[in-house]
Amino acid sequence: MRSKQNREVLQLELKATELRKQILEMIVTARGTHIASAFSIVELVLYLYKNVLRIDPKNPNEEKRDKFVLSKGHGCAALYVVLADLGFFPKKLLNTFTSFGSILGGHPDRSKIPGVEVSTGSLGHGFSVAVGFALANKMNHSKYRVYCLVGDEELNEGSNWEAAQIAAHHKLDNLSLIIDENKLMISGFMKDILDSFSLKEKFRAFGWNTIEVNGHNFSDLSEKFKLAPIKNGKPIVMIADTIKGKGVSFMENKKEWYSVLPDEEQMDVAVEELNSNIEKLREQLEI
């Protein structure tokens, strides 16, 4: 008999794998892009919505709620499948991804999608808006928290470092920044093109609490999310070690999959791998 904790982890792994398959099918059907960028954040977004965020899918504008900002808006496919899974909007809408009249565009739009707090897509915007949310919560003495997910390449944008400075100065310990550190830029590895050096040291120097986590490991995510909130007057950055394209072996850590779509043969291989993993997880869960 598996422990309850192990079972929960397996269930999350199964869900993450199923969602990856949905993301792949959704993007390929729409002839869209950003498969790999969505794959690197599946566990992060899923864990946040399942286990961390206090948000009611049936009442997403309820004033008393945690807020999540997907600053790397191009990874929105991961957000859409999680929101649909939790009932923010009907799952059948996923089939309309980026089509005329759909609420689900290539970047998320708050005026259209229930549960989307901020329209994002241009890099370097969401973090500042999240700081605004956190400041407002402090002003209103609200106990609710703000979470913002940025990409590591996104941190090239200088506005993020303006936001980091303001968040620390205003002691926003109600703010968690999560960095999807997948180490790849559009053109190749960051270390070869524009090295971000140690994000941990940078954020420490900016006056932040830093936590490192394996962004694909639910046990580690569970452990590290338990560490936050840290009520020491400092905002928290969770630097998530991730793999771009995670979940489909031939896409992992390959810059090409930032924008390329698989051909028919590659699609078969990808779906087969995901199906096989789904099957294994079902067996382990004895379902």
Place this chain on the structure above:
Amino acid sequence: MRDSYVSAIYNATKINSNVLCIVGDIGSFLLRHYIEDFPANYLNLGAAEANMVGVAAGLAMSGKIPFVYTITPFITARCYEQIKLDVCHNRANVKLVGVGSGVSYGTMGSTHHSLEDIAIMRVLPNMTIFSPSNKQEVEEAVFAAMKLKDPVYIRLTLTANSTDKYRGKFEIGKARIVRKGQNAAIMATGDMVSIAINAAKALEKNNINCFVIDFPTLKPIDESLIKKLSEKCKAIISIEEHSVVGGLGSTIGSVLSQYPNNKTCFKILGFNDVFCGEYSSDKLKLFEEYGLSTRNLVKTMLDLFNS
């Protein structure tokens, strides 16, 4: 105008505790009473304007009414994408307040001038633009902005300190007839309104009776008054402390060119697609150099009227 803004934001905060006064590290002396009386409503977010506008959008989407105040080029051009996306696309209730617009910082050079701000702000959907011409209109603009649940840009100069009272209430999208005329009109905004009044007085002896129209709202523009005057006036001149490209004149020209009953001749006065390359603490000298003086306005009207 700075004093008028400080007093207006003070009075606005007094009646609505959601009003926030955010600055990009300017005005701490002018705002000292505000800071003392409303410490929880005041934020100095430093010389980091892109972030400041994004933060303001987050505050606005949380129910606050942030007025974000700094020197005009830094609250418009520098953080333009944040204004376009975080504020306008998200339809966040942010009020951007630019001080020292046009060439108000006459000795500072082009880094501190804004001769393009109306053009770039006008093109953004969901944006309303106010351009007060005296102390009264600063207060009116701040209160109108507070009540309007949408993005607003307020363009302040430094020198329009006239305490003249305009009659009639301030209405968003309505221009003010500050001087009645018969056969010509000068359409102005900001500091140019007083120059327009002086020119209109001087033109009387030439039997040109000019309306002087003040545009405290630049977007939406008062199309109906422009159209009405275009049927009545032989000549209309617009004058603005801004580039001739994309500002008040361009807006009026667009209305006139699409109006079939337009019977007027129209001329735009402004900075003629140039940077202001001269320095002076006396703004009137800069206006003289770039064709925005009372003298040049009178001459241009005489030429246009008699053409």
